[in-house]
Amino acid sequence: MSSSTPAYYNADAVRQVLSWPLVNRAVETALVAIVKQDAETHPQSTSFACQPKRSFTACGKEPGRILFTMPAYVGNYSLESPKSPGDAQQSRSTLACKLVTSFRENPARDPPLPSIHAHVLLFDNQTGQLSAIMEGTDLTTWRTVSASLVATKYLYFRRFGSQAELERSINVAIVGCGVQGQLHAAAFCANFRVKQLNLYNRTLAKAQVLADELQRTLDTESETQVKACSSAHEACQDADVICIATYAKESVIQFADLKAKQGVHINAVGAGEVHFSELAPDIYHQAKVYVDCYTNAEAELVGLPAPITAEVGQIILSENYPKETEITIFQSMGAFLLSLLNYMTISVFFKVILKFTSHCFYLRHGLGGRLCGPGGS
Numbered sequence: 168m169s170s171s172t173p174a175y176y177n178a179d180a181v182r183q184v185l186s187w188p189l190v191n192r193a194v195e196t197a198l199v200a201i202v203k204q205d206a207e208t209h210p211q212s213t214s215f216a217c218q219p220k221r222s223f224t225a226c227g228k229e230p231g232r233i234l235f236t237m238p239a240y241v242g243n244y245s246l247e248s249p250k251s252p253g254d255a256q257q258s259r260s261t262l263a264c265k266l267v268t269s270f271r272e273n274p275a276r277d278p279p280l281p282s283i284h285a286h287v288l289l290f291d292n293q294t295g296q297l298s299a300i301m302e303g304t305d306l307t308t309w310r311t312v313s314a315s316l317v318a319t320k321y322l323y324f325r326r327f328g329s330q331a332e333l334e335r336s337i338n339v340a341i342v343g344c345g346v347q348g349q350l351h352a353a354a355f356c357a358n359f360r361v362k363q364l365n366l367y368n369r370t371l372a373k374a375q376v377l378a379d380e381l382q383r384t385l386d387t388e389s390e391t392q393v394k395a396c397s398s399a400h401e402a403c404q405d406a407d408v409i410c411i412a413t414y415a416k417e418s419v420i421q422f423a424d425l426k427a428k429q430g431v432h433i434n435a436v437g438a439g440e441v442h443f444s445e446l447a448p449d450i451y452h453q454a455k456v457y458v459d460c461y462t463n464a465e466a467e468l469v470g471l472p473a474p475i476t477a478e479v480g481q482i483i484l485s486e487n488y489p490k491e492t493e494i495t496i497f498q499s500m501g502a503f504l505l506s507l508l509n510y511m512t513i514s515v516f517f518k519v520i521l522k523f524t525s526h527c528f529y530l531r532h533g534l535g536g537r538l539c540g541p542g543g544s
C-alpha cells in the first residue's frame with residue numbers, strides 16, 4: 168500500500184455490517200484465541216497474538232475522563248473454517264490500535280452525548296503506515312454486549328446441557344439502562360429465550376422508556392414480559408442472568424438481592440473508578456469469577472475480593488462448565504483483540520485492505536473462522 172490517505176469508515180458504514188451471528192462468532196473466536204497458547208499443546212503453531220495491557224490517560228484532574236489506548240498485533244495467522252478443517256488460508260498479520268474515550272458526564276450534557284467514543288486505527292504491518300481509520304463506538308458497544316452473550320452461553324447455559332442456550336427460558340435483569348444496558352436488553356431478547364426482562368436504572372424514567380420501547384418492538388408472539396423496576400432488588404431477585412453496566416462507585420447489588428441458591432450468572436460490565444465496584448464484596452465471596460483476558464485483569468483487578476477462576480476461552484476449550492447452582496461472574500474488562508477480530512471480519516464486507524483481509528472464504532464458509540497457526544490449529 169502506498170502513502171495514500173487512509174481509508175475512513177464512518178459509523179453508518181460500520182453499523183450496516185454489524186449483526187449478532189457475525190459479532191458473536193468473532194468474539195467467541197477471539198476469546199479462545201486470547202487463551203495463552205501452551206507450547207506443549209501447540210508445538211507447531213507460529214501464529215502470534217500480542218495484546219499488551221491497555222494504557223489509561225486521565226484527562227485533567229477531574230475524575231471520570233479517561234483515554235484508553237488498546238494496541239494489538241495478530242501475527243502470521245490464518246482463519247480456518249471448522250466445516251473444512253485443514254483448509255487454512257494464506258497466513259497474514261494485522262497491526263492495530265483502538266482509542267477509546269470514556270467521559271462519564273457526557274449523557275448529562277445538553278444535548279446529551281454518549282459516555283464512550285472509539286476509533287480503530289489499522290496499520291500496514293510491513294511499512295507501519297496508517298491504512299485505515301474506522302469509527303469504533305458501535306463496534307465497542309456490540310463487542311462488549313457480545314462478550315456478555317458468549318460468557319452467558321458458556322458460563323450459565325452450558326451447565327444445563329449442550330443445547331440449553333436454545334431450549335431453556337431465563338429471567339434477565341439489566342441494571343443500568345444507558346448505552347450498554349439498552350443493547351444488552353435488546354441482544355438478550357434477540358439471542359436467547361427470555362421469559363422476564365427486568366430493567367433497573369438510577370432514574371426510573373429511563374428504565375421505563377426502555378421498557379416501553381422494547382415491549383413495542385418485540386414480536387407480539389414473544390414470550391418476553393418487560394418491566395421497569397424501582398430497585399435493584401426488585402429487578403434481580405428472580406433473575407437467572409444479570410447484566411450490570413453503570414458507572415457506580417458503590418455497589419448496586421448485594422448478595423441478598425440474588426436468587427442465589429438456584430444458580431445465577433452475572434455479567435459485570437461497567438465500572439466506577441474501580442472495575443468491580445458495582446457488585447458487593449459478599450457476592451464475590453460466594454462466586455466464581457471469570458475474565459476475558461488475564462493480561463488486563465492482572466493489571467486492572469488489583470484488590471478483587473475473589474480469585475479469578477479462568478478466562479472464558481479456557482472454559483470454551485475445556486468444556487469444564489460451572490455447576491448448576493453456582494454463582495458466576497464474568498468480569499468484562501474489554502479486550503481489544505476482541506474488537507480486532509471484529510474488525511478483521513467486518514473489513515471482509517467492505518472488501519478493502521485486502522492485505523489484511525484476503526479471507527474471502529468467510530463469504531464462502533460463513534463466519535466459522537478459527538484463529539490458528541499456518542500449519543493447522
Ligand SMILES: NC(=O)C1=CN([C@@H]2O[C@H](COP(=O)(O)OP(=O)(O)OC[C@H]3O[C@@H](n4cnc5c(N)ncnc54)[C@H](O)[C@@H]3O)[C@@H](O)[C@H]2O)C=CC1
Binds near residue numbers: 269370419438500
Ligand atoms: N467492559 C467493557 O468492555 C466496557 C465497559 N463499559 C462500561 O460500562 C458502563 C456503562 O457504559 P455506558 O452504558 O456507555 O454508560 P451510560 O452513561 O450510557 O449509562 C450508564 C447508566 O447507568 C445508570 N447508573 C449510574 N449509576 C447507577 C446506579 N448506582 N444504579 C443504577 N443505575 C445507575 C445511569 O443512569 C445510566 O443510565 C461504564 O462503566 C463503562 O465504562 C463500556 C464499554 C465497554
Ligand SMILES: O=C(O)C1=NCCCC1
Binds near residue numbers: 267307500501502503
Ligand atoms: O473498549 C473497551 O474495552 C472499553 N472498556 C472499558 C470502558 C471503556 C471501553
